[in-house]
Amino acid sequence: MEFSFKKKNVTKLYLEYTVLFLFLALCIFGTYLVTGHSIIWSKDALNQHLPLLAQYRQAVVNFLHHPGKLNFWSWQFGLGSDTFQVFSYYNIGDIFSYLALLFPAREITRAYQFISIIRMYCVGLSFVYFAQHFKFKNTTILAGTTAYLVNSFLLYACVAQPFFTTPFILFPLIVVQIERILQGGSVWPLTGAFTWMLISNYYLAFILGIGSLIYLILRVTTKYLRVLNYLQVFIKLAFATITSLLLSAIMWIPELIAVSHSTRLGAQFANGLKVYPLYYYLFLPKQLINGDQWSFMFWSALGIVSIGFIALVYVYIHAKKYPLITISLSLALIMLLIPAVGAAFNGMMAASNRWTLLIYLPLAMAICLLVENATSLSHHSLKIISSATGIYVVVLLVTFLFESENDIIIPLLFLITSLLLLWLINFHRLSYPQLWLFGIIVLNAGFNAIYASFPFNGDFSTKMLNRGQYQQMMAMRYGGLDKGLTRTPTYRVSTISQNQIIDVPTIDNDLTSGLHNIDSYYSLQNQYLGDFSTSLQNNQYQANVPLRQVDDRTVLNNFLDVKYLFVQSDGENATKIPAGYFLDQSSTPIINYDSGQPSNIKDKKDFIPTQTNRYKSNNAFPLIYWQDSYIRQKRYHKLSPTERERALASGVVVNRENVTKGMKAANLNNHVYKLKSNLISNRLNKVNPQNLKYTDSEEKYRIELPQLTNSTFRRKLRGSELHIEFSQIKFTPFSMKEQLKYEQKHLQQMATNPGSSVNYKYNQYRYWRYHVLNGSPDISFKINVGSRFGTATINQPKQSTLSFFKQVKNSTLNIGYYAGGLPDHLSFQPTKLGTYQLKYQVVAEKLDDHYQNQVANIKKHGLQNIKFGRNQIQGTISTSRKGILTSSIPYSSGWRATVNGKAVKTVRTNQAFLGIPLSAGTHQIKFTYQLPGFRPGLIVSIAGLIWTLVAALISLIMFNRKK
Structure with missing residues (x-):
């Protein structure tokens, strides 16, 4: 496998690739269009990528009209944020974002979708450029390009996380330019590739940088170990690295500062995983050729065309001939088995195997080598390939029988068909053998792409917005009730937790209405907002979403200057309105006669309408205000979360206490009342929450509040918000053996009819299979507390939730504001069998005249x-x-x-x-x-530009002298 930098006539190759891409693009994107969908995902694309592209396009237009006037702060990103912190991750270094300037603002959805397609075209283009440096036939290169372009990672990323397609473009370019240097060529192309890498996205640059270093080490040890001019290569690599770092300093210096002051800092390494769950290892073999699947299992997507397995066997048969590919793929397999590797590539955070984007290049090259050498395969090699394929088929069938998912059937058929084709080629039964192999690869890739986006394949296509839906959703973000409101940053708005006005799973950011919503969802968030949320035990806190709706807590909404709340009347928590918010306006009522209506309606006026309601409060704090009372930090940290929240109206805590000299200490007698509580099971047992052994999923619990049975005491606490403050939450799941024992015991208890019999052997397998498929025993759980307002939930996510994982050790639940008397009991329900060690205090936060x-x-x-x-x-x-x-x-x-x-x-x-x-x-x-x-970065980049120009001039002079 030799790189060659000899000039070739490749015009025909690129024209053939363009025709091929048109077909593959039709398969990848066309299905969405045929079914009436757009290629705009209803999660990250809706929340981040599309509206940010629109915002950034406008920012660039403004800059072009007013050069030098940079806007570094925006009030549109949650409470307000550094625009660079947001745009640098998604837009600034993404060269494809600038294609949006070719479209008018009203056509931004078309621009976004057009750019997504262009990105994918460039992915294939990059591989064609890479593969043309080998002695491959055009058919071979196009076969490898098809495999590189159509895989599970990209089929997902191109519509869900578009900028993740960029490293697929960059990595082949970087590899070619490293090889150029190893062969004594020019340093400038690698300098350009490194600069693009560093500017594009710091996270992806980190992955690509490690991948490039691994490639360099493996290539040197397998090819150039004894022939390399190490000094010359070191100087060139150092020049490329240093120059690119200097040129891109204006990006990475502010980015480094932003990351070091973000909520990402201090995340638990690998989400606490030492090994992956059992299901991960069981289904990893299936992932290799399951090209239409979306269950990435810690982002271990893989999912290439089926002939990829045969190609792997082929290169390992000839391992001495292809050491770089075999070593790199063996190393990748080992890395895939260890969560710590995924975490290291993910910036020492969650065990996210997004780094697998690097292994598609050697996988595609293995397919190229198989296709190129298909006609010269020996009978011996084919027998080994057939035996390996037979074993792999058995593994896949066992997986199918265990999992009972039919998504592997078609890839399996393509695998067997590919093997039969190789045998027919070996027996000289096919004319144009490479064309046949190319055809089966294209057909396989096309089917994977279509199947991935077809409605009957489950749910991914249904998560794409319908055509024209984005504009409608943005126009009706608040049910039309935002009309007439001023767009000044002097006040903010919010919604109610889990109450969706727009019919999508989650919508956080508001970048289109012009109002200032406190909710925000970005990869980089202000570290101090995370500290604030954690300090007050905001139950909704996540690293990517520091506030959300602050669990509908009254004082927090007031403190954050939330003047208006928008609520969907038929949504969750629709009645959980914070204190002081009154109905200000409602949308036109719509009656759904088939859902949400009482069963005994006798008059049309009794039908319950569905509408969006706007609530207003006159208690919103000013955006900026003066306070003359202070709270010492020591005193503040001794307060409970509710007392800390309530203290926000009493005084101010500052990080430099010397500035409070001469100020008075705040009066913290703020009417927060601790309530006695008992945890009672429906077996009428009093339960110790510090040792709650939950062994029966049918057992129910109640938190009883005995003081509130006293009418005088209840009157005293009228107009209070009820919180449950969990100072300790610890869950220990049962072992698999214990879990199965308790579930079997439950079945036995339920068999109360005469003659009932329990099939223990069958249920043993059934329950064991369920737990394996769901990754249990694991640390995830939920604790649900029910009231007349709905269900408040503490959620410990699974470790596989990656970016949204958090270790829940404490939390505060807002049950709701009671204008009248507080309830004397609440329902309480854990969701997972195991032992819970809970310490909690029920408190009433009285929001009276004093407040x-x-x-x-x-x-x-x-x-x-x-x-x-x-x-x-x-x-x-x-x-x-x-x-x-x-x-x-x-x-x-x-x-x-x-x-x-x-x-x-x-x-x-x-x-x-x-x-x-x-x-x-x-x-x-x-x-x-x-x-x-920004200024240090700008200075360094200007110095880098001068350094580059001087070096380029010297390089040009030396080149002319050689000529």
Whole structure:
């Protein structure tokens, strides 16, 4: 396998590839269009990729109209965020994003879908460029290109995570340019590839960088170990690396700062996994050729055309001839078995095997080698291939019998057909043998692509938006009730937890209405917001989504300046409205006669309509306001989560306590009442929550609140929000043996009819199979607490949830606000058998006149005459004594402040927000934002550009002298 840099006439090859791509694109994307869908996924594409593309397109247009005027801060990203932090991950370095400039703003959905297709075309183009450096026939190259282009990873990524297609373009280019240097060629192409890699996306650059290093080491040890000019190669590689780092510094320096101050920091390594669940190892062989599947199992997608297995056997038969491919794929297999590897490639976080994008290149090359040498296969080689295939088929059939999923049947048929073709070629029964192999590969790839997107294949196509749906959804994001509201950042909006107005699984970000929703879902989030959420035990906190709807807690909504709530009347938690929010407006009612109606309706007026409701509160804190009372950090940390939340209206916590000298300590007598509680089973047993051994899935529980049976005490707590504060949550799942024992015991207890019999042997297998397929025993569980408002849930995700995994050790559940009397009991239900060690306290947070007076005082001291400019906010305020000007603007080291024109050091208030100390008097306040690391990055990049130009000039002079 020899690289050659001799010039070839490849025009015909690229034309043939273009024709091939048109067919494959029809299979990949055409099915969605035939079934009335778009190629816009209803999760990340809806929440992030498409609206961010629209936002970034507009930002570029604005910059082109007003050069030099960069907007580093946006109020559209949740509470407000650094635009670079968001755009650098998704758009800035993505060259394909700039194709959106060719489309008018109203055609952004067409632009997004067009770009998705162009990306895929470039993936195949990159492999063709790579493969043309070998002595392959055009048919061979196109066969490998088909395998490289159509695989499970890309079939998913091209519509769900489009920028994950970029490394498929970059990796072949980088490999070619490394090889060029090893053969004594120019350093400039590798410098360009490295620069593109570093600019495109820091996360993908990290994966590609490690992959490039592995390739370099393996290539040198297998090919150039004794013939390499090490000094020359080292100098060239060092030049390419250093130059690309200098040129891209304007991207990676601010990115590095953003990552180091994000919620990603401190994630549990590999989500705590030492080994993968049993099902992972059982189904990994199936993953290799199951090209139409979406169960990635820790992103171990694989899923190539079926002949890929035969190609692997072929290259291992000739391992001495192809050491680079065999060693790299053997190494990849070992890496796939160890969660720590996935975590290392994933920035020391979850065990995500996205790094597998690197192994499609050697897999596709193995297919090229098989196709190229199909006519010269010996009988001996074919017998080995047939035996290996027979064993593999048995493994797949056993997998099929165990899992009972028919998604492997068609790949299996293509595998057997490919083997038969090889035998027919060996017996000289086929003319144009390579064309036959190419045909079966294209047919296999096309079928995989169609099957992956066809409606009967389960659910992926149903997760794509219908054509034209995106525009309708964005126009009706709040049921039309946002019309008439001002679009100023001086107030924010939210929804109710699990209450979906738009009919999609989840919609977090709002980048289209112009309103400022507190919910945000991005890969990089402000670390301090995560600290704030964790401090208050926000049950909805996730690293990617730090706030969501803050579990509908009244004080948190008020503190975050949420003036309006939008609620769907037939959705979950529709009645769980925080205190002080009153019905302000409703959409036109629609009556669904077939669902959600009482069974005994006698009059048409009794039908319950469905509508979107807008609730308003007059208790929203100002965006920026003055407080004269402070809370010492030691005292703050001794408070319970509800007391901390309630204290937000009493005073301010600052990270530099020296600035509070001369201020008064806050009065924290805030009417948060602890309630006695008992946990009672439906067997009428009093249960110790610190040792709850849950052995029967039919056992039900209640949290009884005995004090609330007293009418006087209930009246005292009228107008309270009820919380359950879990200071300890520990779950120990039963072993598989224990699990099966308790489930069999339950069946025996249920067999109460005379003559009933339990088939223990059958049920033993049935339950064991269920647990294996579901990865149990595992640490996941749910705890559901029910009330008249619905069900509040603590959710410990599975370790396979990757980016959304969190270790739940404590949490606070908001049961809801009760204007009248609190309930005397709540339902309580764990979902997984095992032992629970729980410590919790039920508390009532009374939101009475005392709270209303505190809010009124805060509103009275809000910053006046607020004006928002590019990267700045300014206003005026008069204060009678020393205090802190605090806010709900996320804190960043990029904020600068002046008071009456004089610079003042900012402080971090209430864990996460921007503030400054303020003396008595009338003040003109101005906050300005500068991207942290932008200036150093710009200086380094300018130096890198000068260095590159000088080096290019020297290189040109030397080249001319040689000529």
